[in-house]
Structure formats: structure tokens, C-alpha cells
Amino acid sequence: KRFPFYxxxxxxxxxxxxxxxxxxxYANLLLTIGVIPPPIE
Known part of the structure; x- marks a missing residue:
């Protein structure tokens, strides 16, 4: 799983x-910054 992270x-x-x-x-961390809209019902 290391190479997909790279x-x-x-x-x-x-x-x-x-x-x-x-x-x-296991010290790898990816942070995603952005807006996730609520699901449309």
C-alpha cells in the first residue's frame, strides 16, 4: 500500500x-481540504 500513497x-x-x-x-497521512456537499435526498 506504500506505492499508491506515493x-x-x-x-x-x-x-x-x-x-x-x-x-x-505507518506514519503516512494524507489530508484533503475542500467541501463535501451533503447527499441529495
């Missing part, structure tokens, strides 16, 4: 990348 992190719509010295195996 593909998303290299996307053209990525605005900010923070690289740390964190050594945890």
Missing part, C-alpha cells in the same frame, strides 16, 4: 509536503 503524494494537486525524521512504519 502516487497520490506526487500528484499535481499537492500543495504542501512536510518531511520529518519520523521512524514509525
Amino acid at each position: 502516487d497520490l503524494a506526487r500528484g499535481s494537486d499537492v500543495s504542501l509536503v512536510i518531511a520529518t525524521g519520523e521512524q514509525r512504519i
Whole structure:
């Protein structure tokens, strides 16, 4: 599952990348900023 994360992190719509010295195996996080409209009923 590491490579799909890398593909998303290299996307053209990525605005900010923070690289740390964190050594945890599962320390990857993607935040999506935007508006999600409520479902239409």
C-alpha cells in the first residue's frame, strides 16, 4: 500500500509536503481540504 500513497503524494494537486525524521512504519497521512456537499435526498 506504500506505492499508491506515493502516487497520490506526487500528484499535481499537492500543495504542501512536510518531511520529518519520523521512524514509525505507518506514519503516512494524507489530508484533503475542500467541501463535501451533503447527499441529495
